[in-house]
Structure formats: structure tokens, C-alpha cells
Amino acid sequence: MFIDIPTPEKILIIFNPISSVGNTRALAHRLGEFLVHHGKLVEVSESKKKMKAYMRGVSEISAYDLLVVVGGDGTVRKLLPLLSETKLPLYVVPGGNESLFAHSYGMSANTENLLKTLERSQCLEQFYGVISGSGIRGAKPFFIMASMGFDSLTVKRIGRRKGPINDFTYVWCGLSALASLHHPTVTITVDGQVVVDCQSGYIIVANSAAYARNLQLVPAANPSINELVMGFLPGARRYHELIKIWCMLQRKPAELPLQYVSGKSLSLTIHDLSYPMQVDGDYFRNRDIEAGATLEFEVSPKPIRVLIPPQR
Missing domain, CATH: 3.40.50.10330 (Probable inorganic polyphosphate/atp-NAD kinase; domain 1)
Known part of the structure; x- marks a missing residue:
């Protein structure tokens, strides 16, 4: 309204x-x-x-x-x-x-x-959305999305550069990220129920469908509804990123086999290698999420x- x-x-x-x-x-x-x-x-x-x-x-x-x-x-x-x-x-x-x-x-x-x-x-x-949890003081906000995957590795490399950011910066840092891409092993809980138990894959928590709009990675996310949507791509590989790039150039949906869950409260536990998170295009807290950490995602009050x- x-x-x-x-x-x-x-x-x-x-x-x-x-x-x-x-x-x-x-x-x-x-x-x-x-x-x-x-x-x-x-x-x-x-x-x-x-x-x-x-x-x-x-x-x-x-x-x-x-x-x-x-x-x-x-x-x-x-x-x-x-x-x-x-x-x-x-x-x-x-x-x-x-x-x-x-x-x-x-x-x-x-x-x-x-x-x-x-x-x-x-x-x-x-x-x-707001993020809290292990090693985080207070609640950190986001409006569009938070993710862990190729995009977060790219943003991590962008964050190391100084001065204005342009399209070439994204391309160069993206190639570097693709070469070293790996995905964390995680457990995901939604409103107290475990929905992903110790699996490796790409993760995105969205409050809005605006991210990669043509790809429609999280089409159900809507800031008018006080719920977050989490997408999980189990066993994500480099070729999935190549598919996304190809579909982005063609301006059509990627149609990747993401699994979706939604709720007011979501948690994410990282089990293995330290891994970065990007939040609305920024490298989260300027350091990786430590192995063993649990992050909580909730809707703003x-x-x-x-x-x-x-x-x-």
C-alpha cells in the first residue's frame, strides 16, 4: 500500500x-x-x-x-x-x-x-535484512542480498583495490575469482528447522529480487514481505558461473537448480575453509567468515x- x-x-x-x-x-x-x-x-x-x-x-x-x-x-x-x-x-x-x-x-x-x-x-x-552471529558486534543491515560464492570472491578482490571502481575492475577481479573458486560446506536452518545439513554449494540470502534480475536467481524475494529467501545450489561448479555469464549476456533466466527456502529467521553455519561473504556489493566486514562460525539472518523489526x- x-x-x-x-x-x-x-x-x-x-x-x-x-x-x-x-x-x-x-x-x-x-x-x-x-x-x-x-x-x-x-x-x-x-x-x-x-x-x-x-x-x-x-x-x-x-x-x-x-x-x-x-x-x-x-x-x-x-x-x-x-x-x-x-x-x-x-x-x-x-x-x-x-x-x-x-x-x-x-x-x-x-x-x-x-x-x-x-x-x-x-x-x-x-x-x-539484518545479519548477526559469531564475531559480529550488533546487527549488520542489507537490503538486496548476501551471498557466498563466485560473486563474493570477486567482491573480496575488488575490495583490495584503491580508488574508483569501473567495469574493467569487475572483469579482472572476476577472472581471478573464477580461477580460485571453491564453495564452503554449510548447514542451513530456517525458523529452527535444518534444511541443508553439511553440504557444499553456492548460497544467496535475498530480501529483493533485484540482484542479477535477468538471471532470476531469487525471483520470489520481495522487500514488501517480511520474509527472507535463501537459495542454495548444492555442488556448485565453475561451469555454473559460465552458464550465468552466458545467460546474462543473452538477458534470459539462468534456470540453475537452486533449492529455495524462506522465513523470518535463517541461520548459516560454516564447517570448513574460511570464506568471504558479499553484502549488497560490499565485502562483508573486510575479512572472511571463519570456519565454525554461525551467522543469523533476520528481517528488520x-x-x-x-x-x-x-x-x-
Whole structure:
């Protein structure tokens, strides 16, 4: 159900300076000037590196009517606890290499579309996922997905590089990841019931179907429903990744034999080699998940509000 809100007048724009090969700063200021020209009160600010830095300014940010993020999914992820706490509506201008959040809602950098979205002033309440468990302080949020496989190895290698990230970075790091690909042995529990017992394979926990949309890896995931969907591909091999690449180029579903389960609470225990996890395109905690660790995935207790463009 859409929620009508007062037309936003006081707007905070946050940009990630290293997204989109460093073009976000100029884009954020250009959007700010456009909105000021149309009578809005606007402040433009650079994003913080740590999620907890945003929570220190809850009272200040609560004074705004809308938060516009110019950046990718990693930038949005750090803001999720703040957004659910303040109920501040969110609009995202694509500024990352993927920007799955923005594209899944039809958001763009088009200034006229942004103005129409402000005039319409309708939101959807959307849930997100939180990760806790062994060696994790507090709960770490994610909106799109978390995974352990070829994509997480690729993100791990990307995380070692400095400076802006472009498509070549993904290709080079992806080839390196494919050469050293292996999958962890895991036990998966959903709402207290064991559904995978000590098997090796590719794992994805999704809150949204936006990840690899054309491949339809997790088509049932939906942030409007307070459940997470876990996909598991037992005995995953390198040729499965080649299938995904081929289908991605052809823009068609991969139709891999993933096993799916859903629930409000999912747990994942890693039994063997340390392995990385990627969360919304970022390398999780900048280190691998240790062997013997158990991770818990749950739905956020409070949703966020997303400002929806008219064409949706």
C-alpha cells in the first residue's frame, strides 16, 4: 500500500565520492542546484565511511523531509538503520556500478522525474535484512542480498583495490575469482528447522529480487514481505558461473537448480575453509567468515520508507 506524505521541502543529498568513477559529487551538486531553483531547501553532504557515524546524527537528520542518496547499494546499506529509526523517506539516484536499489524502483538521475516524484509524494514501506552471529558486534543491515560464492570472491578482490571502481575492475577481479573458486560446506536452518545439513554449494540470502534480475536467481524475494529467501545450489561448479555469464549476456533466466527456502529467521553455519561473504556489493566486514562460525539472518523489526517514482 502506498503511503501519502507531505511534499518534501527540506532535502538532504548524500553522495559517495568514490562511486561511478568519482562523478557523484558533481551530480549531487547539480541536483541540489536544480531543487533550490524549484524552491526547495537543500544541503549536500559527502557520505560517511562507517554506518555508526550516521546514527550519531539522528536528531539532525530527522529535521529533513527527504534523503536523496547519490551512490550505489553499499551507500544505501549503511543508511538503513538510520532510515528505519527516523522514517525519513529515501530516494536514490544511481551512482554505483550496479545501483540495484535505484533501478529496481525505476529511480534515475533525471531531474524532471525527480521533481514529479516529489510532487506525487508517495512511499512504500520496505523491510530489509539484518545479519548477526559469531564475531559480529550488533546487527549488520542489507537490503538486496548476501551471498557466498563466485560473486563474493570477486567482491573480496575488488575490495583490495584503491580508488574508483569501473567495469574493467569487475572483469579482472572476476577472472581471478573464477580461477580460485571453491564453495564452503554449510548447514542451513530456517525458523529452527535444518534444511541443508553439511553440504557444499553456492548460497544467496535475498530480501529483493533485484540482484542479477535477468538471471532470476531469487525471483520470489520481495522487500514488501517480511520474509527472507535463501537459495542454495548444492555442488556448485565453475561451469555454473559460465552458464550465468552466458545467460546474462543473452538477458534470459539462468534456470540453475537452486533449492529455495524462506522465513523470518535463517541461520548459516560454516564447517570448513574460511570464506568471504558479499553484502549488497560490499565485502562483508573486510575479512572472511571463519570456519565454525554461525551467522543469523533476520528481517528488520522496522521498515524504511521509499519514495516511489510515478511510473511505477
